Amino acid sequence: MIHSLVFLNGFEREITVGNALVTSYFKCGCSSFGRQVFDExxxxxxxxxxxxxxxxxxxxxxxxxxxxxxxxxxGMVEPNFLTYLSSLMACSGLQALGEGRQIHGLVWKLGIQSDLCIESALMDMYSKCGSLEDAWRIFESAVELDEVSMTVILVGFAQNGFEEEAIQFFVKMVKAGTEVDPNMVSAVLGVFGVDTSLGLGKQIHSLVIKRSFGSNRFVGNGLINMYSKCGELQDSIKVFSKMPQRNSVSWNSMIAAFARHGDGFRALQLYEEMRQEGVEPTDVTFLSLLHACSHGGLVDKGMEFLKSMTEVFRISPRTEHYACVVDMLGRAGLLNEAKTFIEGLPMKPDVLICQALLGACSIHGNTEVGKYAAEQLFLLEPDNPVPHVLLANIYSSEGRWKERAWTIKRMKEIGVVKETGMSWIEIDKKVHSFVVEDKMHPQAVIIYGVLAGLFRLMKDEGYKPDKRFILYYLDQDVKHN
Incomplete structure (x- = not known):
């Protein structure tokens, strides 16, 4: 309507009016109209x-x-401060490190590299391009820091796999008396995983209460995920139930929490409540629902969700959705059906999908389908140790020791090394991590003594080692008992 009035009153040649129209169209999400005004x-x-x-x-x-x-x-028009900010945002979105470095050079020449907004944009660009070292260098050289720059570096740590560093950085900020805002809290909660200290998570929750951040949806969503990943489902439920406002992420986080803890019924029940509240599901919602169906053995329901996802809600499934369906079929022992499903996909199966199938074959000891999945993985990722180890496990389950030995030999010949498995436990707010045959823990002798005692008790109760899996036993002789 306003655009029509511009023409009716002869203002279409006014540059200020054109600028306002371009800005308005883009703010309304009408990019094609904004581009048309610019072109004209x-x-x-x-x-x-x-x-x-x-x-x-x-x-x-x-x-x-x-x-x-x-x-x-x-051209003839020189970019200004805001133009450079927007171009850096584009580089972040494209992960265009080369172009980002060039723009960094330009702002340096102009002497505006120390501006707080420019510094934050540069850190964001380098972080999203995987060059955290450059982002950290800018952060350390900054004369002044604000909440935005600190949030950017926190998210940068998390996005680049430095979860522990992100947590340590946040703790240092709090101890130094830095003013913490909801965005920072949300960012640090996002790095919590199953190996993160629950005690620290509860301390952050206390901080949330003290600073009155509880009504912030992003913080609430972060708390739901944190408690869920740390094994405290009931605390996730409490946070969710007390949230004054919820968005789709809130519902998705809670559905995922139930799925993660194997409560498929509650996950599906919550989905129905979500629909009754008028909240539209997203691709993440369906990922959690498929995960819940997979762990609950609800194959028919899972296939219904996949169908409604595409036909009712017009959401295109991602690789993760297909991998979840394969996992669901595989867990139910429907390995041939899972293979048929993969062969009928509109895309070439990737590592996630093939790994899900091979994992299921390892559980059920299916050599035929397992070899098919392993061969697909060998082509996709020759250096990946997973197909070698799982295929060896399948051969072990059938007592085919020659094939198992050949698989391990092939693995060694091409130089593939199995990643060291790790487990952990939190005691008195301290996380203790262990690897196979770990002797580095200061209480290793006592721990192994307790394990040996437990193992003897298990044998007395009739426990027999499962030969489907390649495991290390404290007493090597028990393999043959």
């Missing part, structure tokens, strides 16, 4: 270029945004 403008200034470049970035059209920035650079 006879005169453009720095505001015009910045409006289109930032608008495209904000609508996740990063490639177009960066292309127009480069076009602007070759």
């Amino acid at each position: 403008m006879l005169e453009r200034n720095v505001v015009t270029w910045t409006a289109i470049i930032s608008g495209l970035s904000q609508n996740e059209l990063f490639e177009d945004s960066l292309r127009l920035f480069l076009k602007m650079r070759h």
